[in-house]
Amino acid sequence: MADIPTDAPEHCPGTASDDAGKAAACQGCPNQNVCTVLPKGPDPAVAEIKERLSCVKHKIVVLSGKGGVGKSTFTAHLAHGLATDHTKQVGVLDVDICGPSIPRILGVEGEQVHQSGSGWSPVYVDDNLSVMSIGFLLGGPDDAVIWRGPKKNGLIKQFLRDVDWGEMDFLVIDTPPGTSDEHLSVAQYLKESQIDGAVIITTPQELALLDVRKEVNFCRKVEMPIIGVVENMSGFVCPKCKNESQIFPPTTGGGEKMAADMDVKFLGKLPLDPRIGKCCDEGKSFLTEVPDSPATQAYTQIINKIVDHCNKFVASKETETGEKMEVGSSS
Amino acid sequence: MSAPMAGTDHLSHIEHVILVLSGKGGVGKSTVATQIALGLRHAGKKVGLLDLDLCGPSIPRMFNLQNQDIHQCPEGWLPVFVDKDQHLSVMSIAFLLEDANDAIVWRGPKKTAMIKQFLSDVVWRDLEYLVIDTPPGTSDEHISVVESLKSYNPDGAVLVTTPQAVAVGDVRRELTFCKKTHIPVIGIIENMSGFVCPHCTECTNIFSKGGGEALAKQFHVPFLGCIPLDPKLTHCLEQGKNFLEVYNDTPTHKALDAVIERLIRIDRDLP
Numbered sequence: 001m002a003d004i005p006t007d008a009p010e011h012c013p014g015t016a017s018d019d020a021g022k023a024a025a026c027q028g029c030p031n032q033n034v035c036t037v038l039p040k041g042p043d044p045a046v047a048e049i050k051e052r053l054s055c056v057k058h059k060i061v062v063l064s065g066k067g068g069v070g071k072s073t074f075t076a077h078l079a080h081g082l083a084t085d086h087t088k089q090v091g092v093l094d095v096d097i098c099g100p101s102i103p104r105i106l107g108v109e110g111e112q113v114h115q116s117g118s119g120w121s122p123v124y125v126d127d128n129l130s131v132m133s134i135g136f137l138l139g140g141p142d143d144a145v146i147w148r149g150p151k152k153n154g155l156i157k158q159f160l161r162d163v164d165w166g167e168m169d170f171l172v173i174d175t176p177p178g179t180s181d182e183h184l185s186v187a188q189y190l191k192e193s194q195i196d197g198a199v200i201i202t203t204p205q206e207l208a209l210l211d212v213r214k215e216v217n218f219c220r221k222v223e224m225p226i227i228g229v230v231e232n233m234s235g236f237v238c239p240k241c242k243n244e245s246q247i248f249p250p251t252t253g254g255g256e257k258m259a260a261d262m263d264v265k266f267l268g269k270l271p272l273d274p275r276i277g278k279c280c281d282e283g284k285s286f287l288t289e290v291p292d293s294p295a296t297q298a299y300t301q302i303i304n305k306i307v308d309h310c311n312k313f314v315a316s317k318e319t320e321t322g323e324k325m326e327v328g329s330s331s
Numbered sequence: 332m333s334a335p336m337a338g339t340d341h342l343s344h345i346e347h348v349i350l351v352l353s354g355k356g357g358v359g360k361s362t363v364a365t366q367i368a369l370g371l372r373h374a375g376k377k378v379g380l381l382d383l384d385l386c387g388p389s390i391p392r393m394f395n396l397q398n399q400d401i402h403q404c405p406e407g408w409l410p411v412f413v414d415k416d417q418h419l420s421v422m423s424i425a426f427l428l429e430d431a432n433d434a435i436v437w438r439g440p441k442k443t444a445m446i447k448q449f450l451s452d453v454v455w456r457d458l459e460y461l462v463i464d465t466p467p468g469t470s471d472e473h474i475s476v477v478e479s480l481k482s483y484n485p486d487g488a489v490l491v492t493t494p495q496a497v498a499v500g501d502v503r504r505e506l507t508f509c510k511k512t513h514i515p516v517i518g519i520i521e522n523m524s525g526f527v528c529p530h531c532t533e534c535t536n537i538f539s540k541g542g543g544e545a546l547a548k549q550f551h552v553p554f555l556g557c558i559p560l561d562p563k564l565t566h567c568l569e570q571g572k573n574f575l576e577v578y579n580d581t582p583t584h585k586a587l588d589a590v591i592e593r594l595i596r597i598d599r600d601l602p
């Protein structure tokens with residue numbers, strides 16, 4: 001980690017942090033003086049990451065202020081959906097460092113990553129679907145990652161800079177809930193690599209929307225474009241009597257009204273379906289396991305809207321810069 | 332709890348400190364924390380509830396306290412009282428925000444500083460129980476709170492999970508966190524376990540079933556029970572109503588009662 005000197009104290013805020021030289025942990029550190037005095041230029045990693053990701057056409061970040069609303073489930077199914085087009089290369093990057101769910105949901109738990117001359121090679125779920133997660137670096141299912149922010153940021157930087165994705169059409173990034181280190185790091189390290197946009201996941205009840213509005217404001221603060229809002233777990237149809245129940249009731253109008261109020265696009269609703277949870281636990285794609293369900297239809301429609309946004313985004317960037325992106329001949 | 336210092340130490344007067352933890356997001360940590368706090372108060376205890384979720388504070392809304400402010404007194408910050416008798420008080424960063432939609436975009440060191448301040452500056456007075464709600468994970472907030480509480484010998488942590496493997500996997504890691512940081516595990520709660528259709532009474536395990544109980548068995552920690560997925564509970568939390576008062580003869584209520592009973596016993600278990 002370039003950001004933290006090897007002789008730094010345990011809770012070093014990182015040399016590039018605004019707190020460098022000023023945090024409580026800096027007291028007595030041999031580098032304190034240097035940190036306080038030196039100007040903090042841009043992290044050279046930002047340019048290195050831009051270079052590394054120049055062969056990734058579209059970058060999508062999946063966010064939510066609220067926990068457990070289905071970010072990882074959506075990330076995995078967005079990736080599965082995109083990868084059904086075999087001409088497309090799709091990657092998933094899991095930056096949830098303390099609670100990585102992606103390896104299990106994509107059915108590659110227990111796999112290891114390999115180091116090669118050109119960086120870390122990701123784990124392949126399919127020929128055209130690859131994954132990177134801290135889950136692959138842990139010794140076992142009981143290993144806890146008890147890390148403070150700077151250490152998490154260091155790993156996220158490595159994930160963005162050192163993973164050898166090859167040429168790719170889509171990179172989907174799954175995040176933990178909140179508006180803190182992981183989210184800031186993704187935004188800052190990808191500043192020059194251009195993120196197509198964020199997909200914001202919510203559930204219908206106010207207790208979730210409360211946190212999700214903060215996430216929308218976070219995106220605005222860090223100037224990350226928002227593709228739109230997805231409302232997950234929107235109602236449950238009893239398999240026996242076919243009546244619908246609102247388990248997480250939209251007491252303040254749900255995701256759709258929130259999106260309208262905050263002037264962002266609403267991408268659609270996904271129902272609560274126990275088979276979705278089951279597929280996640282078993283590492284299977286719900287889209288291929290239960291292809292004829294209303295939930296699969298809803299997924300497909302949402303995924304199409306996202307692809308649409310991405311194509312428009314890149315086209316507008318190309319006219320802006322006059323450059324064509326040279327990515328995968330997709331033959 | 333032992334009192335390491337005299338004077339302005341606001342935590343040393345508190346008899347029991349209970350953390351609510353989970354590696355997984357959205358499993359119902361804040362829900363469990365509020366229900367525990369309400370249940371203990373109902374049993375006649377003086378209770379404080381500290382919300383350490385800085386980026387996504389839910390507790391004020393769950394008590395319908397969204398527009399309250401914190402007051403300063405010479406000894407520190409006064410928490411917000413939920414009831415007229417002043418037996419249940421709450422502290423949350425939400426009380427310090429001007430606009431509820433403002434995002435707290437803070438990195439770890441700043442969060443740590445805020446948590447230290449919450450632990451040292453809130454004037455709780457004589458509480459019997461302090462319940463602490465946390466965000467998901469095992470990072471800055473968790474390390475900071477555990478380090479700060481070390482000298483007070485907290486009673487331990489209630490771990491919340493939902494039944495499915497994706498959640499249980501994260502809670503396994505949380506158990507390791509508790510072990511490494513020497514926080515006793517009071518027990519595991521399996522939340523959102525089974526949904527009974529209000530139309531036909533058919534039970535569907537929307538988020539699977541049994542994962543929390545199996546985890547407790549496997550790791551030899553107490554199992555505190557299953558709380559069903561109950562729309563009436565979500566509804567009460569949305570409206571800031573007291574579920575334990577409104578729906579007092581339901582399976583959900585009984586399950587919550589069992590958890591609270593266990594926590595009251597902590598008091599009796601003492602020599």
Ligand SMILES: Nc1ncnc2c1ncn2[C@@H]1O[C@H](COP(=O)(O)OP(=O)(O)OP(=O)(O)O)[C@@H](O)[C@H]1O
Pocket residue numbers: 064066067068069070071072073074096099101175176177232233270271272273274275276277278280281354355356357467495497498537
């Ligand atoms: N539409 C759905 N129907 C049924 N179960 C779902 C649905 N969406 C997600 N789930 C289940 O809900 C749980 C939470 O989902 P998930 O882990 O994707 O949320 P998350 O937002 O990534 O959580 P965290 O904040 O912990 O990262 C998982 O067990 C998942 O399988």
Ligand SMILES: Nc1ncnc2c1ncn2[C@@H]1O[C@H](COP(=O)(O)OP(=O)(O)OP(=O)(O)O)[C@@H](O)[C@H]1O
Pocket residue numbers: 065066067068177205207208248353355356357358359360361362363384387389465466467522523524558559560561562564565566568569
């Ligand atoms: N047993 C239950 N039955 C029905 N709804 C529930 C139940 N437990 C929690 N909920 C609802 O589920 C949502 C998530 O719960 P809660 O906010 O307590 O989770 P959390 O673990 O604190 O989430 P976060 O990780 O974001 O802090 C809330 O809207 C809550 O009202």
Ligand SMILES: [Mg+2]
Pocket residue numbers: 071072073096101175176
């Ligand atoms: Mg997740």
Ligand SMILES: [Mg+2]
Pocket residue numbers: 360361362384389464465466
């Ligand atoms: Mg919470």
